[in-house]
Amino acid sequence: xxxxxxxxxxxxxxxxxxxxxxxxxxxxxxxxxxxxxxxxxxxxxxxxxxxxxxxxxxxxxxxxxxxxxxxxxxxxxxxxxxxxxxxxxxxxxxxxxxxxxxxxxxxxxxxxxxxxxxxxxxxxxxxxxxxxxxxxxxxxxxxxxxxxxxxxxxxxxxxxxxxxxxxxxxxxxxxxxxxxxxxxxxxxxxxxxxxxxxxxxxxxxxxxxxxxxxxxxxxxxxxxxxxxxxxxxxxxxxxxxxxxxxxxxxxxxxxxxxxxxxxxxxxxxxxxxxxxxxxxxxxxxxxxxxxxxxxxxxxxxxxxxxxxxxxxxxxxxxxxxxxxxxxxxxxxxxxxxxxxxxxxxxxxxxxxxxxxxxxxxxxxxxxxxxxxxxxxxxxxxxxxxxxxxxxxxxxxxxxxxxxxxxxxxxxxxxxxxxxxxxxxxxxxxxxxxxxxxxxxxxxxxxxxxxxxxxxxxxxxxxxxxxxxxxxxxxxxxxxxxxxxxxxxxxxxxxxxxxxxxxxxxxxxxxxxxxxxxxxxxxxxxxxxxxxxxxxxxx
Numbered sequence: 001x002x003x004x005x006x007x008x009x010x011x012x013x014x015x016x017x018x019x020x021x022x023x024x025x026x027x028x029x030x031x032x033x034x035x036x037x038x039x040x041x042x043x044x045x046x047x048x049x050x051x052x053x054x055x056x057x058x059x060x061x062x063x064x065x066x067x068x069x070x071x072x073x074x075x076x077x078x079x080x081x082x083x084x085x086x087x088x089x090x091x092x093x094x095x096x097x098x099x100x101x102x103x104x105x106x107x108x109x110x111x112x113x114x115x116x117x118x119x120x121x122x123x124x125x126x127x128x129x130x131x132x133x134x135x136x137x138x139x140x141x142x143x144x145x146x147x148x149x150x151x152x153x154x155x156x157x158x159x160x161x162x163x164x165x166x167x168x169x170x171x172x173x174x175x176x177x178x179x180x181x182x183x184x185x186x187x188x189x190x191x192x193x194x195x196x197x198x199x200x201x202x203x204x205x206x207x208x209x210x211x212x213x214x215x216x217x218x219x220x221x222x223x224x225x226x227x228x229x230x231x232x233x234x235x236x237x238x239x240x241x242x243x244x245x246x247x248x249x250x251x252x253x254x255x256x257x258x259x260x261x262x263x264x265x266x267x268x269x270x271x272x273x274x275x276x277x278x279x280x281x282x283x284x285x286x287x288x289x290x291x292x293x294x295x296x297x298x299x300x301x302x303x304x305x306x307x308x309x310x311x312x313x314x315x316x317x318x319x320x321x322x323x324x325x326x327x328x329x330x331x332x333x334x335x336x337x338x339x340x341x342x343x344x345x346x347x348x349x350x351x352x353x354x355x356x357x358x359x360x361x362x363x364x365x366x367x368x369x370x371x372x373x374x375x376x377x378x379x380x381x382x383x384x385x386x387x388x389x390x391x392x393x394x395x396x397x398x399x400x401x402x403x404x405x406x407x408x409x410x411x412x413x414x415x416x417x418x419x420x421x422x423x424x425x426x427x428x429x430x431x432x433x434x435x436x437x438x439x440x441x442x443x444x445x446x447x448x449x450x451x452x453x454x455x456x457x458x459x460x461x462x463x464x465x466x467x468x469x470x471x472x473x474x475x476x477x478x479x480x481x482x483x484x485x486x487x488x489x490x491x492x493x494x495x496x497x498x499x500x501x502x503x504x505x506x507x508x509x510x511x512x513x514x515x516x517x518x519x520x521x522x523x524x525x526x527x528x529x530x531x532x533x534x535x536x537x538x
Contacts, residue, residue, distance in 0.1 A: 020164065021277050023171035028273050029339060030178045031192075036344025037266035037352075039126045040189045045269045046117050046254055047133035048196055050105075051141035053251060063094070063145065065378035066235035067152050070228055072295040075156060084216060086228040087153060091218035093229050094149060098142040105138045116251065119258030119431075129190070136193035143200030150207035153216055160289070162210045166203045173199035235383050252394070253440045256401060259427055264437040267349065271357035271441060274335055278324035279367050286313050286371055294379035303464065306379075310459075311468040313372030318474065321365030322482050323522050328361035330489045331514055337499040338507040347500045352434065356441040363445035366452035373455035380464070389454035397447035404439035405430060470535075481525040489518035 035041045067090060074083050105112055109131045113120065120127040151163030177195025181188050211217045223229065257265045290313050297306040328335075332354040341350040377386045409415035409426055414433060422428035430436050459465050492514045499507055 020167040020171065023168045023175075024273065024276070025339065027171045027175050027178070028270065029342070030175050032270070032340040032345035032349075033343030034178050034181070035189055036346070037263035037349040038344075039123060039262045040129060042258075042262065042265040043120065043126050043130040044133055044189045044192050045265050046120070046258065047130050047137050047193060049251070049254055050112075050116065050134060051138045051144070051196070063148060063236060064152050065374065066232045066383075067149065068156055069295040069379050069381055070232050070235070071153065071156050074228060076296065076300065080215070086226070087216055088219045088221045089223045089226045089229050090232060091146070091149060092220035092222040093224060093233070094145065095142075095220050096222055098145055102139050102142050106135050109134050109138075116255055117258040118255060119260070133190060133193040136190070137196045140196050140200035143204045147200075147204040147207050149218075150204070150211055153214070154207070154210055155289075157214055159210060159214070162207055166206055169202045169206060170196070170199040173202060231381075235378070235381055252397060253401075253444065256440055257437055260430055260436050261432070261434050263349065263352070267352040268356050268437050268441060270336065270340055270353040271332075271355075271360060274328065274332075274339075274357055275360055275364065278320065278328075278364055279371075282316070282320045282324075282368060286316055286368070290372060290375050294375055297379075306464060307466045308468065310372065310376055310465045314369070315471075315474060317365060317368040317372055318478060321368040322478050323485055323519070324368075325361050325364040326482055326485055327489060327515065327518055328364065329358050330486070330493050330518070331511070332357040332361070334493070334496070334499050334507070334511050334514060338504070338511045341500065342504065348434075350500070352437065355435055355438040359438045360441035360445050362442075363448035366445075366448040369452040370448070370455065373452060373459060376459055376464070377455070382462075385458045385462075386455060389451055389458065392454065393447045393451035396450045397443050400443035400446045401440060404443060405436070408433065408436060408439060473530075477526050477529045477531050480529060481522040484521040484525045485518045488521040489514050492517065 031041070035044075071083070071086065074086050113127060113131050113134065117127075117130060120130055147166060151166065154160070154162055174192060174195045177191045177198075181191030208217060224233075253268065254265065257268055290309055293309050294306055297303075297309060333351070336350045336354045336357065337347075340353070341347060374386055377383070405426070407415075409419055409429055415429065418429035418432045419426065421432065492510075496510055499510075502510070
């Protein structure tokens with residue numbers, strides 16, 4: 001795929017993903033208005049995070065990284081019959097594994113809860129609600145993983161629209177569930193769990209017509225001896241960890257957040273959702289488009305095309321990631337207040353969510369880079385290097401969290417007072433300190449940078465990437481544009497320090513002005529310094 005086609009494909013995917021993100025934003029606004037931040041909402045977020053983790057592994061991580069390169073090789077070398085045989089047998093193997101996994105989680109849900117959300121055990125009502133909702137939501141993992149397989153096939157054939165639009169169905173189903181639950185079912189958060197399950201069925205069904213049009217509608221066959229299936233399984237085992245370090249960190253943080261003040265998991269959820277805007281619109285788009293491109297270049301023995309594709313991804317990551325970080329940091333409080341501070345979600349909830357948004361936003365460029373760096377290894381069917389980087393990053397996440405919590409408890413007046421009130425019990429003390437959740441987000445940011453820097457160093461050492469001309473000029477352009485963004489958006493943030501007293505429409509026009517003026521100043525400086533769309537074609 002040429003540089004211009006890569007850019008067009010990424011732009012299409014980003015545009016369609018933007019529709020998904022907007023519908024997700026509406027979904028989260030409905031959550032905030034109807035349910036607010038509460039232990040019951042914490043229970044739903046934890047119950048949904050577990051099957052959603054499977055979605056991240058399949059759609060954006062392990063399965064996709066293992067399946068797409070092998071499928072691209074079969075498409076390039078072996079013909080239509082071999083491709084159909086591979087698709088049928090991969091579908092059969094995946095379906096069998098998912099059925100076993102879903103059955104195990106449904107059976108052992110109470111023990112899964114004790115492992116993943118130990119803090120909920122101290123509140124029997126919240127814990128029972130979590131277990132019930134986990135049993136409802138977890139079958140979603142089966143449907144969305146099969147939908148992700150279908151999306152990987154479509155992406156390999158450059159059909160990006162259906163996989164990009166599919167998440168809208170999840171958001172619409174959850175919006176409908178929240179409205180029904182809030183107005184007709186007494187505000188029970190359990191209705192959201194049923195919405196998740198229904199959405200999984202819809203998302204899988206949505207992919208099937210497009211597959212049928214390509215003649216690749218799967219007919220599941222269980223044949224673990226098939227060479228392609230065995231290769232995918234070999235590649236997938238280490239990538240289960242290596243390509244999804246951020247998700248493993250989030251699961252670890254789910255465990256730790258369950259020990260904190262009630263509402264902490266919900267605050268982290270809302271800040272993470274805002275972070276998903278740049279990552280979802282651009283990071284996932286770049287990673288989704290570049291993986292089949294790099295796989296094809298590697299299969300065709302085209303190292304120059306491989307290197308140019310990587311360079312294109314790196315440039316976009318820097319061009320987007322730096323201003324995204326600055327914008328999220330400067331606009332954190334205005335964003336949360338404007339989008340979510342209504343109904344049951346009050347000023348304290350908005351301030352707490354903004355705090356974790358600021359800390360985790362520091363790693364947006366790193367998260368974007370990983371979306372390019374990880375496919376560079378997996379397209380070459382190198383799974384060992386990313387897994388080594390991921391293991392170390394997870395260890396850094398845990399160590400950073402313990403360090404930050406230790407500093408909070410033993411080096412601040414707030415922490416020492418909480419320790420004294422808790423009789424010296426550090427876990428109980430953390431459960432009394434509002435704002436401790438922001439340190440979890442900061443640890444994720446540290447781990448994200450650790451992962452990205454390791455992958456970049458390994459890639460450079462492997463000699464498969466050669467930097468293209470023009471990087472010095474690009475960094476100068478991005479630096480000058482970022483300075484303009486800080487001056488403009490930061491000046492407006494200083495002018496409007498308190499957003500709680502305004503009506504929604506007053507917040508909305510001020511936020512639109514902040515974001516629009518900051519983005520316009522960044523773009524204007526880039527244009528004035530000579531950056532043009534043709535420079536992004538690779």
